[in-house]
Amino acid sequence: MKKFLNQQGVSHRVYSDLKAQGIIRINGKQASPAADLLVGDTVQVDLPPEAADDSVAISDVPIDVLFENRDWLLVDKPAGLNVVPGPANRTDTLVNRIKGHWQATDAENQVPHILTRLDRFTSGVVWVARHRLANSLASQMQADKRLQKRYFAIVSGQVKDDHGTIDAPLASDPGGFNQMVSPEGKPALTEYWVRERFATATLVEVQLHxxxxxxxxxxFASIGHPLIGDDLYAGPANSAIDRQALHARLLAFNDPFSGEPRKFISPFPADWEALVTALRSESK
Incomplete structure (x- = not known):
């Protein structure tokens, strides 16, 4: 039974929860997790609802929902909003707002499993699993690289090649909060396509591998093209935007529950559009 469920994307943690609190049915009849399976058997698992964590505050600030069903929540995150509670903000992060959204709709499961986390000042699509099994399946999809994510960035200077890759290991800088290219770091591969060149900057579409x-x-900082507005990586300032010019534009995957292809696109925010307009004007 365990091997079969694992092949369906049920992680060890979810299987442990299932053994402790859930219900397994084989051909409609309740069964033990140790039961043997035969070819043609139908297996159904029922996991208990996930109650909200009382230690997580509720925020009533609305979220911008791109899509929501039984399994997934896709949110368009604004720049400046932390995704998860931390020392600097424990009451009004994306997680706090999702909790408020789900409590207002009396959702059965009220624990958001964040699948794609963005930096505070990065805008765009955030993918959230609505229950343990969805979280397990999505984690496997990410490990197998069956998820498509595209970002747009505006970097300083003119990037020479229309298409390229940056293959350089990254490690934490012991002297700061930034990451740095280092032979001691973890492998990191970034692919990009130039979409528009300005006099002093370049718009690139990026895929992370x-x-x-x-x-x-x-x-991009390591190749001499830090993002516009990125103070941490010495990116040049621009009055049109007060954060790094980075936007999580697209997320796509094949839904493991329905088999449907799903694609979600986040519109470019106002400060991004203002920056593009300013750069085009400067380039005339």
């Missing part, structure tokens, strides 16, 4: 902290920001 690894998921390291600050990967886009650190990689």
């Amino acid at each position: 690894t998921g390291r902290t600050h990967q886009i920001r650190a990689h």
